[in-house]
Amino acid sequence: MQLQINGQTQRVQAPAGKPLLWLLREDLALTGTKFGCGAAQCGACTVHVDGAATRCCVLPFEALKGKRITTIEALDQSRIGRALQAAWLAEQVPQCGYCQSGMLMAAAALLAEHAKPSDEDVKAAMSNLCRCGTYPRVKAAIARAAAALQDGSAA
Ligand code: FES
Ligand code: FES
Missing domain, CATH: 3.10.20.30 (Beta-grasp domain)
Known part of the structure; x- marks a missing residue:
């Protein structure tokens, strides 16, 4: 197949x-x-x-x-993906890192659907679990990536 x-x-x-x-x-x-x-x-x-x-x-x-x-x-084949990678680095999101590829993929789908996601949009899209508790940094990185995509500073 x-x-x-x-x-x-x-x-x-x-x-x-x-x-x-x-x-x-x-x-x-x-x-x-x-x-x-x-x-x-x-x-x-x-x-x-x-x-x-x-x-x-x-x-x-x-x-x-x-x-x-x-x-x-x-992920880096899309502008959204690259913006998320940069934001993840800037916010130093990962701790152990295990959950992070899933987090990034969920975030990329979110930003593809909602260029300016509301708190509710983020909450609905980001139901991934993180045993290290990176949730606040994930949220900050999504906001940072969305802003960079909006203001044209994203690569
Ligand atoms: S491994 Fe698939 S949702 Fe947990
Ligand atoms: S960074 Fe360790 S599980 Fe999420």
Whole structure:
């Protein structure tokens, strides 16, 4: 079967029902997407499917046929992604870092939908869990990235 991942067509072969998360990590060496809960609860495994933030730990890869999949490895291919990376650095967001690729992917989908997200938009989009409690810095970095995208200072 063929999948569209990070702008490339990938031929994949895996047992039926294999979650996309494990296809990415084990078969395609795209290990930036993390395993946390395995139950679509924590957000560590967030990727984009046709631009929407999607938790892929319980998503059979066959369901992605014809869809556009983007992982953290391609975050810097978009202006929003680059603005988020810069903001994450400026705000020194990560602590252990484990949840952060999922956080960034959720934030990128949020900013693609809401250029100036309200507190409610952020709250609704950012339900990812962080055991290190980086939530205030995540929020600050999203605001910083949104501002940079608005005022043209983002690369
Ligand atoms: S590992 Fe997928 S949501 Fe937690
Ligand atoms: S930075 Fe450690 S779990 Fe979020």
